[in-house]
Amino acid sequence: MFAKSRKKTATNFLNIVLGIFSLGCISTAYAQNNLSTTGTATSNNTIDKTNEKFVNDGNLETAWVSDSQNIEKWVSVELPGNTEVTKIDIQLDYSPNTPPTSYALQTYMNGRWREFVKKDFKSNESISIILKKPMLTDHIRFSVNSSDKIVVKEFEIYGIAYKADLTKLKEILINQSGYNLGQPKRFTAPNVKDNTSFVIKNTTTQKDAYKGKIKNHVGDFTSFNPNSKDEYIIIVNKFESYPFRIGPYWLERVSYQNAVDFMAGARHYVGTTKKISKLSWAYRDGDFFNWALQGLIAQYLSNPEAYKRLEKKINYVDNSSFSKEYNGLWGALEKYKDSAPDIVKIIHWDVDVKISQKLEHEHQKAELAHFLYAYPYLKEWLPQQNYDVVYEYLTNVWDKEDVRETSTTKYDKSEGHNLFALKTKMGTNKGELPPGHSVIPNLMMYEVVKRKSPKDAQKYFDAAFTQMQWMIENLDWKDPITTKGQRMSEHITMRAFAYFYNQYPNKAPKGLQKKVTQWIKVMVARSNNMWDFRKYTDNKEWAPIGWNETGNVLGFPAAALAAKSVMKDTLLKKELNRIAWSHLDNSFGRNPTGRHFSFDGPREIEGVDLGWYNDIEGGIGLLAPVPFVFDGSPKAEHYPNHPELGNIGWTEGWVQFNTAFNASLAYLANDNTNIKFIKTALNKVKLQLQAPINFSEEEQDSVRIKLQTSKGQTFYIKCTEQGPFSKYLVADIVLKRNKMIFQNQTIKLKKGETITASYGLGYFKKEAKFKIE
Template structure:
């Protein structure tokens, strides 16, 4: 018998030297605590019989296949070897591989060939640290195994550190939004209080239910820090503010994207699998995340300090020529977010990237042109539009525009897309719907007689999704990893923009999705699980899925309506995923290694960060490095720093998208009249970040003829969610801030905030 070991140390902490482990008990048979599955089984010889500690019973596979038997352990475990007993009545397997699951793929750790023995014992030279393994035969014939014993010890990471008994969003919560915490192991009915840090004064009380507590009704207008207490147990301190999440995130989100740009970011080195963004590949969704952010809350990004400048291509070495620069530069003082949008489009057109997902992103740029044109030259639109139209239906992809992760059978964006991607996240259902609907709007705007073909393609695609997507199958939801949000956003865009033209069954399909999401989130973390018996996609660093899931929820809730019976619970779940990223998770850690130094209020960052990698992202601000893995759930913090850790542009763009949809969901524009008959305009939007500062915003008041004036709104109080402005009105004109808008013959005026599909507007009668 010949054996060999393949030590894949490059894949990180799943393979760990004994020196970094702390055994908590003697060597034992781990199989007895595991769950078993197999390729097949015959009557009376189920796979469970290979794990029953009885050599008189056995598992027997079917014929005509490479049989396998897999064991899933309760958590990450140090496996030191295995013992395999074949049932004597039949020849043993001559060859078999012992494998473990990593990043969704089975990887071979030990190989055996030329075996003739009925009993095989293998002691590994180096421990294997994992939570699931399988044994697979190298031949396609029936296999009889009497017993498969895994030898090893439960794993405890001495560097895991003590986890707080009450787990909260370490940074803080938004006023008048869901606020929850987890109290693992605590009995229903146990009382808790919110304490004012420093004084110890009790300011709120409640009771724990389902190992969690809710203090959503606690909305203090205060700059104080608070903490949760129950008996002698305490949480980390936190703050509560009008738009706390936006306050601690918006600047970091842009700083990360500025630095992560390929060639011109904080690293100028050319990288593989990178186009506009380092380690961005073709499915990073950057353009649409940035356009959505700007469209949802433009004033917040226009008032930010401008940190970027245009970097000319000809100022770089010769081998950088042509990688960007086809689009003319933006004007001075262009907001950083618009600079990022310009960069993404420039690289795509300059390099003539024709992968279906790359060219689909250009539709977002073209659709957004009416609110980008203030900053960019018309040449930008013309070049992007001409290029997008020339390649939209091109079925092939150029070799330089794709990568090894490409699963697209063809690249014609008018074709119906029925391919379901893997857990890499490279092909989410419905990714072409919004781009085609945007091209339809652009075509109408530009007088394209073929504009309707884009709408027809989007309709056919959503029609197929309604008929064929099975929400019970996690590969249509959480299995799409950080790209999952594209699917539900496609439903929302169609429903909101074309309420009378969308395919039948749309709302019912979304209601079905919502019911599954609520069912899978019924746990102590309010965390949407991968499946009934699986918390996260097996083996994957799913950080971006958690960060992007709120976008899917807020998109769904715009279809269901806030009065729908599932909407409040979905809203809780959305915020719970933000809380998860900020420390309300089994590890008790924020997803960013540098969280404590970069994010206001964060106490404990992720265990580690990945140095180097394709993207060279570790030195950037606001990197989301890692998140709890399957073996940390439901509550195993002692597992510590296990599984792969590495920031990825795709994780940040998922968070960008969630922040855009969150802003849109909570933005409301209304008006009233005072006793004098003047207009009062009210805007609720994420704009009041600092209660001790005035943060005004301007909204546009426009006549049907196109004439307009800006109206400045101010916070109604230091901790208000709403800004308000007054417009003086008489029979002939409107006045605000020294500006005058003659009414003429018009009987109404439009006030708006936001852009495109996120615009909020209301028509106000003025006569």
């Protein structure tokens, strides 16, 4: 059902500590050493500010000494980057002072200090803590409450020291898999001087196919759009890039099936493992803020024909076939038709788990609004009972303020779960509370409820309007907590702006478009660097310190392209397109580590040569056997160009990373979809569809397009791919004496009637109109 199990690099942590493990052609050695000496010490309470440095100088003859004025006393060490800490030793000197009775060790997570050790003193001279499980952190604080002075001679932190990666990186860093025809195509050569020439060579013919010059360490070959299935390499001086392809919809070709297979395999209970995992509902380690359902629905609505034709691998799994501990975890919804596309089956699964377990968190309720909105486009495969059950449940709990413990986790920062309420609290780098998360769900419920009970619908619109108005007036785009600081959830905010603007252009709050323009200018300015990479702030910070921000990079194109749909300025639209695609390139190897974000990328993704340093055994998500896992990304310390740091910081795949990428796939499809009628002669018209359909030059694709007359008559026309490398599918129509003739069909029309053709569904629908004259 799924791709083969992923290659393993180590069986347990002990193997890592004791020796060397191999990552393909990579050898990375590990050892225990005192990492504290590389860090920076600070304190809140000291007799002499200069003596803080003595706490981690490696010298037992010097010491940090607190004053005796404040009761709370602490000293902390900040490491250069996140490290897997295994042991902490603190050398003390209490003579002649009397020690306090207890102490605490704390680590900095999600914006606050958290205790991981609290113990009584057993010795006046030293403290030694061995952690049962390595802890990833870059901050550790020693804290005591005492009316006396505290003397710390050494604050030693031991952990896994990573040797620099021994893999020889390419000097030319590209999207290793390939580029889309007609879209931005750029590479980075961080060590190459300006105005150096580069050549793109066809590896089959060995002929030069394109020439250009490097500017600010970037080579741009956007205008190179060959109709060929050959591979190419970039040559700069004596250096060569990895080979790559260029195709009509190359990214979609290598991603669509993989993206759906990942979601299928990551399902809780019925995916690649039956194990019941903590912090999990529909997906293992999915938590309550994974945005999975809305992403899957957006994918389908944006490009329905592409997802319909993907391979069908999923079969329904009845809850009754499991032991009693699984009772009630799913099964409240009647099953789908077996003919449903896999993406629809996964949507059904997600909804079924939420309804079966009666999940009440504001994010979980909000996700179900996307299902009710999309149901008319899914009812071909889903029973009416599915809609009725969800509608009744959701309208009853939408304004429910509290939440049962089984619907939330320790990461919950919501102040209340009433989705009519104004949401002014923002989350942290964890990604759990992005601004505007209630806007689209309320607008969708407005449309859903309006169909059944118009008098009850307005309150949903009013809630969305009030929320959007607050965002326009209060969000500061210069503050990263409103943007990159929301991590993989950032796309939620800008998508809300775009949805309101595009669906309700005459009802949107004043200043919406101006607010989006301000966001765009900040994002473009922060992306003016050799990686075309949007930085964390306007200053030196490239990414949040200490975080695996993989999902933020993968989800940023959704935010950028959502903003593009609001923008009229041609130059800003072009810049948004550049940075949307540059972040996809970043995840495919155009980054300081030169690696694709997936450890198994070379085995699972066409054209990828060098995957992420490692994957993780186990974890809450148990994602190792699942295909297309995004394991890690460059850390803040890797930028602007420090590949020699190697595999620093946290590495672990997360469902939230893939769902961010899913959202980007949806907005890429919408951005690349266009449909229009072109009059080619006095009595001839061509219907032309541009959409991400043509994945293979070996097959001729076709799509049935729905046409509707202004009098309500409906019929279908088949649009066929123009050529092996074409982005367009077309159909020819002949107009003759109030008749429309195409593909052995004749439709009688009257003068003045309008024909409408469309592709995409719901808020992603694109239309073209033609009037019979």
